[in-house]
Amino acid sequence: MSRKVTIVMYHYVRDLEHSRFPAIKGLSVERFCRQLDYIQAHYTPIAAENLIRALSPAKEGLPTNPILLTFDDGYSDHFANVFPLLDARGIQGCFFPPAQSVLEHKVLDVNKIQFILAAVSDLGSLVDQVFSSLSEFCTEYPLKTKEAYFLAIAEQHRYDSRNVTVLKRLLQRELPEPVRAEIVRRLFAEHVTADESSFARELYMSVDQIACLRRHGMHIGSHANTHAWLDHLSPDAQVIEVDQSLEFLKTLGIGRDEWTMCYPYGGFNNSLLQVLRGRQCQLGFTVEARIADLDVDDPLTLPRVDTNDLPS
Numbered sequence: 001m002s003r004k005v006t007i008v009m010y011h012y013v014r015d016l017e018h019s020r021f022p023a024i025k026g027l028s029v030e031r032f033c034r035q036l037d038y039i040q041a042h043y044t045p046i047a048a049e050n051l052i053r054a055l056s057p058a059k060e061g062l063p064t065n066p067i068l069l070t071f072d073d074g075y076s077d078h079f080a081n082v083f084p085l086l087d088a089r090g091i092q093g094c095f096f097p098p099a100q101s102v103l104e105h106k107v108l109d110v111n112k113i114q115f116i117l118a119a120v121s122d123l124g125s126l127v128d129q130v131f132s133s134l135s136e137f138c139t140e141y142p143l144k145t146k147e148a149y150f151l152a153i154a155e156q157h158r159y160d161s162r163n164v165t166v167l168k169r170l171l172q173r174e175l176p177e178p179v180r181a182e183i184v185r186r187l188f189a190e191h192v193t194a195d196e197s198s199f200a201r202e203l204y205m206s207v208d209q210i211a212c213l214r215r216h217g218m219h220i221g222s223h224a225n226t227h228a229w230l231d232h233l234s235p236d237a238q239v240i241e242v243d244q245s246l247e248f249l250k251t252l253g254i255g256r257d258e259w260t261m262c263y264p265y266g267g268f269n270n271s272l273l274q275v276l277r278g279r280q281c282q283l284g285f286t287v288e289a290r291i292a293d294l295d296v297d298d299p300l301t302l303p304r305v306d307t308n309d310l311p312s
């Protein structure tokens with residue numbers, strides 16, 4: 001009986017070359033279609049419910065080469081491009097929209113950073129712009145020197161260039177939260193758009209679209225409320241993030257006995273796992289890139305491979 005499950009992670013799936021931001025990193029619809037052909041030829045797509053039952057004490061069996069497809073961040077791409085293709089092929093997708101982006105039309109900082117990087121051609125001068133703007137925050141916040149930040153960001157990311165790695169790490173993590181939020185807000189307004197709300201409505205699915213996915217058998221799970229690094233939050237703040245996302249799932253008719261969690265940036269820790277266990281979370285998806293082994297892996301810390309790890 002198969003206890004190894006390939007769980008694939010997708011983000012953007014869009015016609016990049018015909019979009020306003022062709023430099024955004026994502027999968028084209030054409031490549032997504034080819035990947036679905038490959039998946040159907042070599043794997044058996046399963047639903048989240050199959051995985052939940054396979055991990056239950058009854059250890060319900062799974063088909064040969066099971067695969068589960070997951071889609072992070074609630075992009076409208078998923079409704080317009082992914083959903084019709086999955087629906088036509090009878091494949092279930094698991095979708096993880098952060099509650100706040102859908103309900104309050106706020107663009108996640110992680111997405112603002114992606115669109116800033118896609119809109120600016122000279123990333124070297126963008127790095128300089130970020131470092132020169134730090135001087136105005138240095139009396140209020142304990143900032144490091146440029147050299148110290150570069151040293152802290154020594155490692156190379158699997159898919160990104162050096163400038164992109166430095167910008168993402170500085171703006172997503174290294175700088176104090178209020179400083180990076182303000183710098184990202186300014187760069188987004190300058191290089192992308194001053195109308196964040198309209199941009200958010202284009203970028204993310206609406207509540208009605210997510211409800212439609214669910215009616216058609218797709219799985220909807222939690223991706224937290226604000227897409228925070230949950231492992232960097234206090235236990236109290238973790239509870240707030242989780243409960244706000246559960247309220248959102250409740251409005252979609254998703255009960256507390258059937259919910260799943262996809263950790264923003266893959267970030268989790270023991271206190272978060274306790275919060276999730278206390279709320280009967282069934283599955284937790286990380287970004288650890290390997291095939292899941294149901295005999296070994298904790299249901300709340302399942303690894304996922306990236307779409308780039310599969311042929312397309």
Ligand SMILES: [Zn+2]
Nearest residue numbers: 072073264265
């Ligand atoms: Zn995410």
